[in-house]
Amino acid sequence: MRIFLKAIQMNLKMFIAYPKGFAISIIIFPFVLLLNIYLFKSIYAYNGTSHIKGYDLSQMIWYYAVTTFVWVFTFNFADRRMANYILSGQMGTMLLRPMSLFRFELANAIALRITGVLFEFVPNMIVYWLMYPPAFLTWTSFGKFLAIIAMAFCLHFLINYLIGLSALITQNNGGVTAVKGALVVLLGGSLIPLDFLPGWLQRICDALPFKYIFYEPIRFFINHPDTQSGSAFVQVLLIQLAWILGLYAACRAVWALLIKKVVVAGG
Amino acid sequence: MNDPIIEVKNLTKTFKKIKKKEGFFSSLGSLFNRESELIKGVDDVSFTIQRGEIRGLIGPNGAGKSTTIKMMSGILHPTDGHIQSLGHIPWMEREQYVRKLGVLFGQKSQLWWDLPPIDTFALNKEMYKIPDQRYKERLDYFIELLEIGHVVHQPVRTLSLGERMKCELVCALLHEPPLIFLDEPTIGLDIVSKENIRAFIKQMNKEHGTTFLITTHDLADLENLCDNVTIINKGKVVFDDTMQNLSTYFENxxxxxxxxxxxxxxxxxxxxxxxxxxxxxxxxxxxxxxxxxxxxxxxxxxxxxxxxxxxxxxxxxxxxxxxxxx
Incomplete structure (x- = not known):
């Protein structure tokens, strides 16, 4: 446990070591929100409706704001980091640590996200709140969001870790990473709400884990009517849990299979 | 004295090497039809290291030194053969084994690039579960011995190679491992830094009875440090004896x-x-x-x-x- 605390502390320090990049992101995001506000105001005005696909104006604007929050809460580089370890031969150093690579990467990802939540989510949330107050938000809905997003983080990490492991065979997993990126954006619901997709595509999304990283957490945050019942909440949590267990088992199996074939180059 | 700390027996590692041909079109062709050959990086290597020894492991570039060390530290699985080290089979019980092991790869860094070395030390303290008091004592001892008091609080990226290498040494030794592998610890260092590092290794060996395995291309390292030397060429052991016998190799x-x-x-x-x-x-x-x-x-x-x-x-x-x- 203390190792996690230490890792968090070190990531905080790294974050603070390069403050300019962080300052830029703080300034940029409110502009994106501003664009969305004007975009959706005109769309809703043009259609002359108060709801589109069950989203009212403020929920629609916040849908996109929350997309960036989901990134802040779940983003991690495990896939790219592991490919780098393989390509640079740094894998050797990793394997010399008295700690499994999985735990090391997890500690790092958690640490990175805690830093992100403190330095990106909190200030942006305050700024967004002032710009366009989220009338739909209640303590319960926010609490549910936190539970769902924590699971989404695990899910996102496991997917990335599994893709990272693929680098043990392919050496360079840039292609797989790009495909995953596209799937997350299109079928996860971070580009447009999944409700706008045709029915058959929605069925496919239901069978994939990506919507449980983006779409569901976002809907819980904006307190969409479908998410207000307790059973909906439990159902999403259980599906997430099933995905997490399945992916974790896959990670363990792939690791056991591939570790014998690791080639640590250089030195 | 017969108290082996490591026994390596018939160690073999084969790599699959893909033959790359020249030219763009043959590169494209190789996507579909790859020719590969098996190369024995390490071929039937056996040797024993006694507790408290400083052993040199030398050989020309590409001889298989680093691969041998990687298998001895549990990073690579050998194709064939056996290693018994500190009572472990390195690649089988990796996590428990590396707890008792210190390794430095001169060409890789285990320090966090953006942070001062002291932060990496603190992380290692947690990973190796070193008690607070012991950690402080060890760190003070190393800082004084290696004269790095002024560098441990500067970001690693601003350090000179010599300063960094000293900090890497501290990383490898902080948890008091009885066995240490140093892969080219003096690479790229000036004469004074080399001497500092040699003196340090000698002192650790004398005071704590730490066993060292050192690979190097610098003969002065061998002459100053090692009691015994193992020479590997093309994956095979070609000499495994005392330094004394190496210097009288051509007795005729x-x-x-x-x-x-x-x-x-x-x-x-x-x-x-x-x-x-x-x-x-x-x-x-x-x-x-x-x-x-x-x-x-x-x-x-x-x-x-x-x-x-x-x-x-x-x-x-x-x-x-x-x-x-x-």
């Missing part, structure tokens, strides 16, 4: 340095194996397999106007060059 050959009172014409030296000659001096290698040293000496003394004579063994570089190219 000696080098004689003679100075002459008056210039000696080159024609007179014909029939000798002359390594270097000037009008007033010569360096001759003599073969003692069919003559005694007395005979060889008196022959030279009789034939030339000698005013000074020195006899030495074949220099160690010569021996190593011979073993590398064999």
């Amino acid at each position: 050959s000696k080098i004689i340095d003679v100075k002459f009172a008056s210039p000696v014409p080159a024609s007179l030296l014909e029939g000798y194996k002359v390594l270097e000659s000037q009008p007033l001096s010569a360096m001759i290698e003599i073969d003692l397999s069919n003559q005694t040293i007395k005979q060889a000496f008196s022959d030279i003394l009789d034939r030339f106007p000698v005013i000074d004579i020195n006899i030495t063994n074949i220099p160690i570089e010569q021996v190593i060059k011979h073993l590398y190219t064999a």
Whole structure:
């Protein structure tokens, strides 16, 4: 446990070591929100409706704001980091640590996200709140969001870790990473709400884990009517849990299979 | 003394190498039809290291030194063979094993690039579960010994190579491992830094009985540090004995340095194996397999106007060059 605390502390320090990049992101995001506000105001005005696909104006604007929050809460580089370890031969150093690579990467990802939540989510949330107050938000809905997003983080990490492991065979997993990126954006619901997709595509999304990283957490945050019942909440949590267990088992199996074939180059 | 800390037996590692052909189109072709060959990086290597020893592991580039060390530290799984180290099979019980092991790869860094070394040390403290008091003592001890008090609080990226290498050493030694692998610890360092690091290794070995396995291309490292040396060439062990025996490897050959009172014409030296000659001096290698040293000496003394004579063994570089190219 203390190792996690230490890792968090070190990531905080790294974050603070390069403050300019962080300052830029703080300034940029409110502009994106501003664009969305004007975009959706005109769309809703043009259609002359108060709801589109069950989203009212403020929920629609916040849908996109929350997309960036989901990134802040779940983003991690495990896939790219592991490919780098393989390509640079740094894998050797990793394997010399008295700690499994999985735990090391997890500690790092958690640490990175805690830093992100403190330095990106909190200030942006305050700024967004002032710009366009989220009338739909209640303590319960926010609490549910936190539970769902924590699971989404695990899910996102496991997917990335599994893709990272693929680098043990392919050496360079840039292609797989790009495909995953596209799937997350299109079928996860971070580009447009999944409700706008045709029915058959929605069925496919239901069978994939990506919507449980983006779409569901976002809907819980904006307190969409479908998410207000307790059973909906439990159902999403259980599906997430099933995905997490399945992916974790896959990670363990792939690791056991591939570790014998690791080639640590250089030195 | 027979208290082996590591036993390596018939260790073999085969790599699959893909043959890359020249030219863009053949590169494209190789996407579909790859030719590969199996290469034995390490081939039937066996040796034993005793507790408290400083062992040199040398060999030309690509001989298989690092691969051997990687298998000994549990990073790579061997294709064949066996290693027993500190009572573990390195690649089977990796996490427990590396807890008792310190490893430094001179060409890789385990320090966090953006942060001061002290942060990496603190992380290692947690990973290796070093008690607070012990950690402080060890750290103070190392800081004083290696004179790095002023650098441990600067970001690693701003450190010089020598300073960084000292910090890497601290990383490898902080958790008091009884066994340490140093893969080219003096690479790229200046003479003073090299000496500092050698003195440090010696002191750790003497005071704590730490066992070291060192790979290096610097013969001074070998001569100053190692009791025994294992030489690997093309994946095979070609020499495994004491430093003493390495320096007398060619026991049937000696080098004689003679100075002459008056210039000696080159024609007179014909029939000798002359390594270097000037009008007033010569360096001759003599073969003692069919003559005694007395005979060889008196022959030279009789034939030339000698005013000074020195006899030495074949220099160690010569021996190593011979073993590398064999």
